Amino acid sequence: MGRLLLVLFLGNVAILEQVLAQFGGGGFADSDDCNFCEDGWTGVIAYGKCYKITTEKMTWWNALLECKSLGGELATILSNNENDYISSVLLAPSEENFGFWFGANDIDNAFNFVWPSESPVSFTDWAPNQPDNHGGIEHCLMRWKTYDWKWNDYQCQKQLPSVCQKRIRSDRNDRERIIRCHPKYSRLSGLLSRG
Structure with missing residues (x-):
């Protein structure tokens, strides 16, 4: 169930945007491991996009x-x-x-x-x-x-x-990194770890 939720979130901006709003926004910890975009690009995982x-x-x-x-x-x-x-x-x-x-x-x-x-x-x-x-x-x-x-x-x-x-930049194995990088994902973490 947890992996299915993450795949749905990564593939559907509207669903992930709603989840992020419910769990506290789109801010991420300041770490190279938390950069989901290439150098020179900036992004928000909620939109599934990097911008330049x-x-x-x-x-x-x-x-x-x-x-x-x-x-x-x-x-x-x-x-x-x-x-x-x-x-x-x-x-x-x-x-x-x-x-x-x-x-x-x-x-x-x-x-x-x-x-x-x-x-x-x-x-x-x-x-x-x-x-x-x-x-x-x-x-x-x-x-x-x-x-x-x-x-x-x-x-x-x-x-x-x-x-x-x-x-x-993401794949189906990014669940732990997403949870670690987002400071307000504790409730989301519980949802994703089920199953």
Whole structure:
């Protein structure tokens, strides 16, 4: 039962996010053994993702290719908690950039945003009066510092830094490491050790 729960958690962000909320959040002990991401990437196991800001400014298309060359993709945002994490931890420290590329676009059908996987965008956090497809040429998602990192549709050919993501490094044998690394997992530990 314990192994099945962990596999479900590692494979289903929504379930793990609910469990982490119930058991005290997503903070981890400060240890190299607790780093589930490669050097230069940061992540939260609740989202099953590692994130990396690429500071070089490039078009949305080139950002898409850059993230692929790093073994990932332009970041997707699937929940309010993930959106808040990205805003406060990844984007807020940025002084010189007014926006970052993310993976959603409506290139094929205006106002019908999809992620690079072609899955529809279900969670959104648009800035006021956005998306607006201003001038009929704004089709790519960027997060906008001007509006407290809210979402904006923007011209894909503009040059911005971007946020990439890749799956977190984990396997089915990570149960003990997850429990050890998360300081508030005592109740979760009991659930996972059953069976």
